[in-house]
Amino acid sequence: MKKRSKVGVENDAFxxxxxxxxxxxxxxxxxxxxxxxxxxxMIKIKVSHGSYYHDVIVHAQSTFGDLKxxxxxxxxxxxxxxxxxxxxxxxxxxxxxxxxxxxxxxxxILLEDPASKEKKLEEMKKNQxxxxxxxxVAKVRAEVDKLxxxxxxxxxxxxxxxxxxxxxxGVLTELLxxxxxxxxxxxxxxxxxxxxxxxxRRVQSFVDTLDKLKARNSNPFSNKSSNAVSVTTKRERFExxxxxxxxxxxxxxxxxxxxxxxxxx
Numbered sequence: 001m002k003k004r005s006k007v008g009v010e011n012d013a014f015x016x017x018x019x020x021x022x023x024x025x026x027x028x029x030x031x032x033x034x035x036x037x038x039x040x041x042m043i044k045i046k047v048s049h050g051s052y053y054h055d056v057i058v059h060a061q062s063t064f065g066d067l068k069x070x071x072x073x074x075x076x077x078x079x080x081x082x083x084x085x086x087x088x089x090x091x092x093x094x095x096x097x098x099x100x101x102x103x104x105x106x107x108x109i110l111l112e113d114p115a116s117k118e119k120k121l122e123e124m125k126k127n128q129x130x131x132x133x134x135x136x137v138a139k140v141r142a143e144v145d146k147l148x149x150x151x152x153x154x155x156x157x158x159x160x161x162x163x164x165x166x167x168x169x170g171v172l173t174e175l176l177x178x179x180x181x182x183x184x185x186x187x188x189x190x191x192x193x194x195x196x197x198x199x200x201r202r203v204q205s206f207v208d209t210l211d212k213l214k215a216r217n218s219n220p221f222s223n224k225s226s227n228a229v230s231v232t233t234k235r236e237r238f239e240x241x242x243x244x245x246x247x248x249x250x251x252x253x254x255x256x257x258x259x260x261x262x263x264x265x
Contacts, residue, residue, distance in 0.1 A: 043104040049075055065093030071110060081116040085109040133192035140179050141199055144206070147175055151206055154213050169214045176207050
């Protein structure tokens with residue numbers, strides 16, 4: 001809807017065409033022209049945000065949405081995370097400052113949206129939890145690194161032909177199990193959970209290695225003996241013809257047979 005109005009200035013009259021728009025609720029107001037707002041007067045607004053005050057300079061005919069975009073640079077809060085209150089009432093983004101009565105040096109209260117604030121707190125707690133889990137897994141990894149060096153020493157000792165105390169192997173196994181319990185108690189999500197799983201498998205592999213070392217330490221010739229028995233059994237079966245469809249080949253006799261015959265009367 002358009003309406004023409006006359007404005008007189010020093011006996012000179014001129015016509016100005018005014019555009020109107022219908023606001024929610026049925027109120028008919030002058031339509032805001034962005035081009036006019038950018039060339040209109042500037043006003044300073046004092047914005048209260050918690051214990052801080054921000055002096056913001058905007059165009060007098062800006063909207064509260066425009067003010068939010070300016071405050072986003074000042075406060076770090078996205079426009080959708082902001083709630084602006086003027087004269088005790090929350091204002092919508094499409095409301096104009098001058099239509100709401102905002103003037104130079106007016107005071108506006110900025111609040112952070114509760115849902116957004118709660119979401120940020122949850123993300124902060126989650127990030128802190130992930131960081132804590134990383135640190136706990138790193139501590140366990142450092143201890144396991146120390147214990148793994150002892151496993152390497154045990155292997156070198158056994159390979160040299162020297163036995164290792166079973167008690168020392170048992171103590172080392174228990175220490176690894178303690179670290180495994182520490183990993184199980186760590187509450188982790190995301191990448192921290194992956195790191196914990198990797199460390200759990202690493203500890204379990206070291207425990208398996210110690211079990212094998214303990215068996216080798218108890219009977220260092222167990223592998224060789226088993227191989228010897230296996231080879232002997234195969235040899236005996238071959239000599240007896242077991243497992244073959246053909247009869248065993250007769251062994252050559254030590255008696256020498258000749259073609260010379262002797263006649264007896």
